[in-house]
Every structure is written in structure tokens, then in C-alpha cells.
Amino acid sequence: MATEFKIRTYAVKVMAIFAILFAGFANAADPVFSNKKGAIAGADPVAYFSLLPGEQAILGSDDFTYEWNGATWKFSSxxxxxxxxxxxEKYAPQYGGYCAYAVAHGSAAKISPNAWKVVDDKxxxxxxxSIAKKWVKNQDDFIKRADEAxxxxxxx
Known part of the structure; x- marks a missing residue:
């Protein structure tokens, strides 16, 4: 009886350890493109969703920051x-903010906050x-390829 109790206690401890380890992997953050200005070069990710195509990105402020996914995000308000x-997840850029064209070609590259597009609310x-012009010509294929890559x- 005592041996059975020890085995059950041990099993519960082992399962708890695996649960903790698995949770750490399941919640591991994808890398985010950041530089000294912050995530996605300091641009406000929410502001993109109210811009017209071709407009310049709105930079965030040090007054409005938030730590998420291992990076400091800046906002204009x-x-x-x-x-x-x-x-x-609604506002963060796809592929951690790395260049979508580069990801479609199997690599990661930095971005310009002014080379952007919102497609299907992403x-x-x-x-x-220049790369954005290439990407937009066949964006559906590049998105599919980048999602896979x-x-x-x-x-x-």
C-alpha cells in the first residue's frame, strides 16, 4: 500500500513537471523584428489598420509602450x-514583423515600417x-508560401 502511494505520488510529480515544461514550449514566443526603436522599428501596429494604402507608418511614442512577445511595442496613443x-494577435504583424517577401523565400529580413499592407485584416x-511592390504583385501566393515557410x- 505504501509503495503504491509512493508510485502515484511520483507519477503525479512527473506529470506536473512535464506539464510545466510543455506549457513553456507551447507559450514560447515567436521572435519579433525589433531594433533600437522597438518592435517593428517603433511603428504603432494598431495605426496601420486606419491608414490608407501608401500612407506613412505612424511611429509610436515612449509614453505609450507595452511589453509583449519578448519585444517593446510603441503606440501613438x-x-x-x-x-x-x-x-x-489582431494587430501584430505576420511573421513577427519580419519581411513577408523574405519569409516567403525562406529567410528573415528586417523591415521598413513604411513598406506595409493590410490584407484580410492582417x-x-x-x-x-521596392520589395513591397514585388510582393504585392503576387501577394496571395507569397502569403501562402510565407505561411508554409x-x-x-x-x-x-
Whole structure:
């Protein structure tokens, strides 16, 4: 009886350890493109969703920041920061904010906050406006390719 109790106690402890380890892997954050200005080069990710195509990104402020997914995100207003806090997956760019064109080609590259497009309520960023023009010509295919490539890019 005592041996059975010890075995059950041991099993419960082992399962708890695996649960903790698995939770850590399941919640591991994808990398986010950041530089000295912050995530996605300091641009306000929420603001993109109210911009017209071709408009310049709105930079965030040091007054409105939020730590998420291992990066410091900046916002142009307290309202935009709160929207992001309430639903970061809705506003965060695809592929951690790395260049969507590069990810479609199997690699990660930095971005320009002014090379962007919102497609189906998702934000995509690119290396620069020249690359963004290439990307937009066949964006559906590039999105499909990048979605497939992203897990492998993460391993690099």
C-alpha cells in the first residue's frame, strides 16, 4: 500500500513537471523584428489598420509602450495601446514583423515600417517599398508560401 502511494505520488510529480515544461514550449514566443526603436522599428501596429494604402507608418511614442512577445511595442496613443493589449494577435504583424517577401523565400529580413499592407485584416511588412511592390504583385501566393515557410524560418 505504501509503495503504491509512493508510485502515484511520483507519477503525479512527473506529470506536473512535464506539464510545466510543455506549457513553456507551447507559450514560447515567436521572435519579433525589433531594433533600437522597438518592435517593428517603433511603428504603432494598431495605426496601420486606419491608414490608407501608401500612407506613412505612424511611429509610436515612449509614453505609450507595452511589453509583449519578448519585444517593446510603441503606440501613438493610450487608446491604440489598449486595443493592442486587448487583442495583440489582431494587430501584430505576420511573421513577427519580419519581411513577408523574405519569409516567403525562406529567410528573415528586417523591415521598413513604411513598406506595409493590410490584407484580410492582417498586417504584412516588407524590407522596403521596392520589395513591397514585388510582393504585392503576387501577394496571395507569397502569403501562402510565407505561411508554409515560417515554421522553418523560425528554426534558423
Amino acid at each position: 493610450a487608446e491604440n495601446r489598449q486595443k493592442f493589449i486587448d487583442s495583440p 498586417l504584412y511588412l516588407n524590407y522596403n517599398k 515560417w515554421p522553418e524560418v523560425l528554426k534558423k
